[in-house]
Amino acid sequence: MTRPTRIARGRYWLVTRRTLMRTFMLMPVEWVRALFEYATARASRDTGVQVIGGCCMSSHYHMVVYDPGAALPRFVGLLNEILARAANAEWGRRDHFFESGGPSRLELLTAESVMEALVYSLQNPCEARLVRRSRAWTGWQTQPEVLGTTREIARPALAFFSERSTSPTTESLTLHVPATHAALGAEGFRAEVSRRLRAREDALWEEHGGRVLGMDKVLSFHWSESSASKEPLGAKAPRGKAGRVEHAQEVHAEHEAELAQFQVAHREAFEAMRRGERATFPYGTYRWRVVAGQRCADPPAWDRAVRC
DSSP states (O other): OOOOOOTTTEEEEEEEEEEEBBBBTTSSSSSHHHHHHHHHHHHHHHHOEEEEEEOOOSSSEEEEEEEETSSSHHHHHHHHHHHHEEEEEEEETTTTOTTTTOOOEEEEHHHHHHHHHHHHHHHHHHHTOOOOSSOOOOOBBBBGGGOOOEEEEEEOOOTSTTTTTOOOSSHHHHOOOOOGGGGGGHHHHHHHHHHHHHHHHHHHHTTTOOOOOOOOHHHHHOOOOOOOOOOOOOHHHHOOOOOOTHHHHHHHHHHHHHHHHHHHHHHHHHHHHHHHOOOOOOOTHHHHTTTTTTEEEOOOHHHHHOOO
């Protein structure tokens, strides 16, 4: 097998965000599902970030997106702001909604990693031993049959959206078929996701000994309760994913080398800016380009040549 083709850097991402203390403030009730879908549609329209698919669990969400214009931070920020403010109003609380430290953003480096990230997101309720099939999960999710479609999403009737609200009464949410799998077509893409998802669900069912918690038990929890699963403190989160492909280690090594070069160039430009000198930040800079209007380098030839 030949080495997998790298897709353009900074285009495809798996975004994960967890609630404060992993509490169940995103539990799979109807109003949370409607709010999440509306907030996703609003953030996508305002930023141009394209949603491929994902799943919202009780204490976190996973979403696979395509970012054509380097607007992912604005997309995540707007999505989380709407979720936090509206859900806090509904739960009658005023504290932080999401955990500190920001979202997890895993760069997807190959076409295979895009597919794997989407299936991983959808199978989450099964991996958590909550349901036998992911479609039984009543929270927001994008089952294979809705991938590649466009739907009109009504603004949920929640306390946060008063009669004077300027938020649109409807938003349009398109779930895009990634260009990495354009050759499959929409139907083929849905079929492949469905096949992999069903295989993963069956494997998890065997692994769990045919026992799951069930939606009745899930919905019996209070929103202030929290997940028992924890991650080790100080664990280093991966920054890129190549997927189960040959030469994956080489792809990861190349990605890490690119990030290291970016960090060195960014530090040099930042120090030059502090000294009052004319600075050019490396291609891919977000904060100093968008917030402070600093000059950035043009995209390299390989990035201009790749069309995702």
